[in-house]
Structure formats: C-alpha cells, structure tokens
Amino acid sequence: MLKKIDKAQLFLEDHLHLFQCPVCSQAFESVENHQVFCRGGHQFDLSKKGTLFLLQKSVPSEYSRDMLLARQRLAESGLWTTLLDKIQSLIKHPEGVLLDIGCGEGSHSAYLKKKGHNGPIIGFDISKEGINLAAASHEDIFFLTADLARSPFASLQYDTLLNILSPSNYSEFDRLLKKDGQVIKVVPNPGYLKELRSLQKESKQSYSNAQVVEKFEEHYSTVRKVSVKYTFHLPDELVEDFVHMTPLGWHIKEDFDNIRTKLKEITVDLLILIGESEDSA
C-alpha cells in the first residue's frame, strides 16, 4: 500500500504538465524526493497527506474545521447527490481532466470520481483546512491549496472547469480551459435553502442570481442553463451541521430543539450554467 505522499508524487510525475509555478508562472520541471521544482528554481514540498501548498502567503480562512466536518457529513448523507448526478450527465469529456475550483473538503470531486469520471480530477481551494480534510478523506484525487487569482495551473490543459457555489475568475478560466472544454458553474436559485433563510431574524432581501448569470452569459458564446430543484429530508442528527454549513446559518440564535421542528425538509434549488467558447465547435 503506497503512502499518500508517494501516490501524490506518482500523480505529479505523470501530470506535471498540468501545473505551473505560482511564483514565476514557468512550467514545473521535475518532481523528486517529494519536492516539485519549477524552471525558475522555485521549490515546493509535498505534504504527508500528499497535497501541495501553493499560496504565496496563508490566508485566514472563515471556514473552521468544524464547519468543514459538518459539510462533509451532509455530503455523505446525500444532500448533493441529485445535483452531482445531473452534473455528471452534463460533462462532455468524462475521460478528460477536471479541475474542481473551490473544492472545499472535496466531497463533490470524490463523488464524481466514485461515479465514474475516468479522467484525472484535481481539486483546489484557498482553505488549507479544507484541503487537509479533503486529502485525508478521499483517494484518487489530487488536492492542493491555491489561489484562483494566482493559479498554479498550466494554460489550455483542462477539459472541465467545475465551479460549485464558489467565486469565478473568467480570465483565469479562459487561460486554463482547452479549446473544446466546458465550464460548469453552479449558482443558487432564489429558493435555495429557503427554510434556513426563513429562520433569520433580520429582514432578508430575497436572493437573485441575475447578475451572476448575466456575467456568465456575456462571457461564453454558448450557454446552457439547467435548473435542479429537489427536497432533501434532513435527519435530526444533521440539523446542527446543516445550520453551520453556510454563512446563512452562522447568525441564527434560535434554540436547536426549535430549529429541528422547522428544518425537516430542505429545498435545494440550484442553477447549473454550462459555458463553452466560440472556437470550441
């Protein structure tokens, strides 16, 4: 049984061309003794868990380990299954390289891998805590801590860019995406987690995704939109995890016995945006 760090080294040996140096943007040249070297002489160490840390400096994360564990338990309970099955059916290149942008604790990537995405999957997030948990929990995916604004990925190498409920950077997306690649972005629809919103004391403005969708449509010559809406039966023991899962719930002060009676069912209402560029045809 290979150690995680050795598995990660083997992955990098085979896929070094997918990455570039986050400092000087030159290609990665070699990987040996659990270290990666770029042509400009920068060097990065693989962690014991088999991840790379490629941030220029640590970013304080709003995502605590408790919150990440809550997300992981919810994912394991099947909260995202319907969404992810839909996404999988939309992926044009299941043998291609998929980059999960803002992968958090890695549950989405892990599900897609388990369900048969044959190509390599790379997941990254700016949260080191998230990446540590992802790498500890899942096999066969390469996870790294990195910043989308200075992303350590090589140009024109990615068949699928997956961006689930996480910020985008379209100029980076353009740089990374292969000519016939797909960007699959998931944004909330107005009904998303409405049961949780209704618990908030402050008068909340109803959420609209119009601006995000408009920006996406401006950017890609071909855009498909697929809505996914379903009700998830929330088991009592996951109610607390659910409330802690997103910033929406962080300010809720209500007693959990009360909340449990109100959160029996959760509405998952999301919009999948699939973008392809003109010269992809």
Ligand SMILES: [Zn+2]
């Ligand atoms: Zn470099």
